[in-house]
Amino acid sequence: MFVFEPFASREAGGSDDPWTVERAQQKIAGAHVCKALGHRLDGRSSKFLGGFGEGTRNSFESFQADLPERLRIPWSKGPNRQAAHKPAFRAATIKPIKLASLLMFMRFACVSALLVFSIASTAQTDLTEPDSAEQKKILADAAEFALNHEMSLPNFLCTQTTQRFEDSMGKGNWRPIDLIVERLTYFEHREEYKVFMVNGQPSNVAHEALGGATSSGEFGSVLKGIFWPESDTQFTWERFFTLRGRKMHVYSYRVPVTRSDYHIVVPREKIDLVVAYHGLIFIDARTRSVHRITLHADGVPALFPVQDVSLALDYDYTRIGDADYLLPLEFELRSRERSWYIKNDVTYSDYRKFGADSNITFDPSAPRKPEDPSKK
Secondary structure: OOEOOOOOOOOOOOOOOOHHHHHHHHHHHHHHHHHHHHHHOOOOOOOHHHHHHHEEEEHHHHHHHHHOOOOOOOOHHHHHHHHOOOOOOOOOOOOOOHHHHHHHHHHHHHHHHHHHHHHHHHHHHHOOOOOHHHHHHHHHHHHHHHHHHHOOOOOEEEEEEEEEEEEOOOOOOOEEEEEEEEEEEEOOHEEEEEEOOOOOEOOOOHHHHHHHEEEOOOHHHHHHHOOOOOHHEEEEEEEEEOOEEEEEEEEEEEEEEHHOEEEEEHHHHEEEEEEEEEEEEEEOOOOOEEEEEEEEOOOOOOOOOOOOEEEEEEEEEEOOOEEEEEEEEEEEEEEEEEEEEEEEEEEEEEEEEEEOOOOOOOOOOOOOOOOOOOOO
């Protein structure tokens, strides 16, 4: 579910707190490493994204490598970047090559060529497109995982960090708004948020009073909404992709509005709109668990106050107590309010088991999820 409230800080011109920018720089600096590595895969990535629509490509590409601009993080481009790493030329003295050394070099070259050929042949075999029956089996396994995943999660605590940006012109000139740190409590399959820091300063503002764009369902309901049989989701196998060292089956999907449970809510105007949506899912080839979801809202009326809603969500294994669980790692949420473009970069960290000495209080008026029938 996507919820939008006007930013309380917009009238004040946002936050220029240097602490916010400094933390944002620290948070984003690691992405440069991913971007540098990504240059090696430009050709393959372009081919991978070529088969999808423009909206999917834009969201996917931004989630992979897009960096919030105007944070004054140096990133050299083009000839200057290459020149910065180009070693200075030094004259070399040519020496005669001994026959034994030449033969050794040729033997090494032949062995290397055979090894490369063997690896390439194996990779080619492993990347053979699965047949129709196998594609259905992969989806069935992923659906079983998705529909049971939420009920398998323990009670836990974690830290959610949200860096929010806005762009008034839609030209990629993202300006940091604020940095929010919250404690997220997951208890009996319900989420509770408590803000304890805003822009580096202690805060007790209510989560609902933060304004701006928020999303919910990252711990299970987004997954279930895609795979639930009643959703009548249309899946298409696309290709393979390597994500954090794991081989993934990538499927595109589409959920019609008549079967959708994805809501775009604007509380201030008392609007709750159910929309169709489409995107990609990345399924681990070995475990058949879902490690990435992209989602794009479809059919939003032209006069609706919020447009261009998209989500890119990553999962990874995290240890809680004595077991590993597949939990949200990070996500990017984008939307547009008239000419204002909004982006939330959200990360999760410090997962830990909910202990007996932990305190939690739920709003008694909040609706509770139905009990699991299997536990009765």
